[in-house]
Amino acid sequence: MNNLTLKQLRYVQALAQTGHFGRAADLCAISQPALSLQIKEVEDHLGVALFERDTRQVRLTSFGADFVARARDILRSVQDLEDFARNEKGNVLSRLRMGIIPTIAPYLLPALVGALKRQTPDIDIHVRETLTPRLIEDLAQGRIDTAIVALPVSESSFEETPLFTERFVFVRPKSDDGKPVPSVKMLQEMRLLLLEEGHCFRDQALEFCNITLRRPRETLDGSSLATLVQMVDAGLGVTLIPEMAVSVETRSASVSIIPFDTPEPTRTIGMIWRKSNPLAPAFKTLSLLVRDTAQALRARP
Numbered sequence: 001m002n003n004l005t006l007k008q009l010r011y012v013q014a015l016a017q018t019g020h021f022g023r024a025a026d027l028c029a030i031s032q033p034a035l036s037l038q039i040k041e042v043e044d045h046l047g048v049a050l051f052e053r054d055t056r057q058v059r060l061t062s063f064g065a066d067f068v069a070r071a072r073d074i075l076r077s078v079q080d081l082e083d084f085a086r087n088e089k090g091n092v093l094s095r096l097r098m099g100i101i102p103t104i105a106p107y108l109l110p111a112l113v114g115a116l117k118r119q120t121p122d123i124d125i126h127v128r129e130t131l132t133p134r135l136i137e138d139l140a141q142g143r144i145d146t147a148i149v150a151l152p153v154s155e156s157s158f159e160e161t162p163l164f165t166e167r168f169v170f171v172r173p174k175s176d177d178g179k180p181v182p183s184v185k186m187l188q189e190m191r192l193l194l195l196e197e198g199h200c201f202r203d204q205a206l207e208f209c210n211i212t213l214r215r216p217r218e219t220l221d222g223s224s225l226a227t228l229v230q231m232v233d234a235g236l237g238v239t240l241i242p243e244m245a246v247s248v249e250t251r252s253a254s255v256s257i258i259p260f261d262t263p264e265p266t267r268t269i270g271m272i273w274r275k276s277n278p279l280a281p282a283f284k285t286l287s288l289l290v291r292d293t294a295q296a297l298r299a300r301p
Contacts, residue, residue, distance in 0.1 A: 004042060004045065006074075006075065006078060007038075008038055008041070008042050009071040009074060009075055010028065010075065011024070011028055011030075011035055011038045011039060011042075012039065012042060012050060012067070012068060012071055013068060013071055013072060013075065013141075014027045014028050014035075015035070015039060015051065015058060016051075016060055016064070016065075016068045019057060019058050019059070020057075020058060021035060021036055021058065039051070046067075048061075048063050049061050049063070049064070050063065050064035050067055050068075051064055072141050072142075075141075075142060076141060076142035079142040080142075080276060080277060080278060083145075083277055083278045083279045094120075094122065094123060094124065095123070095124040095125075095126075096116070096123060096124070096125050096126070096145060096146075096286075097126045097128070097143070097144045097145045097146075098125065098126070098127050098128070098144065098145065098146055098147065098148070099127075099128045099129075099130065099135040099138055099139065099144045099146070099147035099148070099149075100127060100128070100129055100135075100147065100148040100149075101129070101130075101131065101132055101135070101147075101148065101149050101150065101199075101200065101201075102129055102130070102131070102199070102224065103195070103199065103200075103201045103225060103242060103245070104148055104242075104244070104269060105127075105129045106226075106245075106248060107244045107245055107248055107297065108148070108244065108290075108293065108294055108297065109127065111293050111296070111297055112289075112290060112293045113125060113127075115289055115292075115293050116289070119289065126144075128143075128144055131198045131199060131200075132149050132150065132153070132200050133198070135147040135149060136149075136153060136155060136158075136272075139158065139272065139273070139274060140155070140157065140274070142274075145273060145277065145279065145283070146271055146272065146273040146283050146286070147271070147272050147273075148163070148269065148270070148271055148290065149200075149269070149270065149271075149272060150200045150201070150204070150267050150268065150269055150270075151268045151269070151270040151272075152268075153272055155272075157274060157275060157276070158272045158273065158274060158275065159272065159273055159274075159275050159280060159283075160270055160271075160272050161270050161271045161272075161283075161284065161287045162268050162269075162270040163268075163269050163270050163271060163287060163290055163291045163294060164268075164269055164291060164294050164295065164298070165266050165267070165268050165269075166242050166243045166244055166266060166267060166269065166298070167242075167243045167259060167260075167264050167265070167266050168204075168205065168208065168240045168241065168242060168243070168260070168264070168265040168266065168267070169240065169241060169242075169243055169246060169257050169258065169259055169260070170182065170238065170240060170257070170258050170259070170260060171228070171229055171232050171238060171239045171240065171241055171250075171255050171256070171257055172232065172238045172255065172256050172258070173232060173233070173235055173238075173255060173256065174233075174254045174255055174256050176256055177256040181258055181259075181260060181261050183261075184208070184209055184210055187209045187238075188209060188210065190237065190238050191236065191237035191238065192205075192209065192237060192238060192239065193221075193222060193228045193231050193232065193236065193237045193238065193239040194206070194221055194222070194228070194239070195221065195222060195223070195224070195225070195228065196221045196222070196223055197221070201242065201267070204265070204267055205239075205240045205265070208240070208265035209240075225241050225242075225245050225249055226249050228241065229241065229249045229250060229253045229255060230252075230253055232253070232255050233253040233254055233255050240265065242267065243298070244294070244297065244298060247300070269294070270287075271283065271286070271287045271290060
């Protein structure tokens, strides 16, 4: 073996990211034995172990952690070079790797992908739907080009562009239809259904309700907004959902939807990308398309 290859660096990064040979192999679209062989060749070439291995887990060594950090910088720079070339050729939207949070994806993505395909029929779109902290990590490491998240993220290396502000609405059983809008104090006494920990929308709902969780049973958790609405329909409690989700999530649920009194809870949705990315001007243009698509959706009756 003469020199390390970019492909081998990607294999090392995948194993560091997943901590599991099988999952890393799946991520790299190769067999597990082939991945193991490539990792061993890298370690033999360096003369230093990158990973500690046992029967249950794969961990980075101290040297391995430093090596992976440098490898990420190299891979990100290579991606920036490719983006620079795409920008120079004018093929800025020939490929798009976009991340999006779960409380936006089901409602915005179908219309957005359609708009992108109409604008650039041959565009190659890859979408990753996951929680904000993972999207931030993926963006920082160059695994995605841009992400649609709730702002702010307050990362100095990222550009943040607001797209729209949306209200939260109150969802309660249909039998409560006609009752007054609950105050924040009243909400604190209700059984509030929330998304699982890790969702930024959960934190935003708790902040509005001025609730600090002290006991594990103060709330019931759901994995999606659809689950929360169905739980309300079943009489298990009440919840808050973003306005964009209402038309989709209430189709098959018998619930009452009501806006809050002023000041209403809201969140700002925006796009983020690395400031250093040569395609930054294209992402700015893309953000206008995302904004217009979202506005059209919200204008529907």
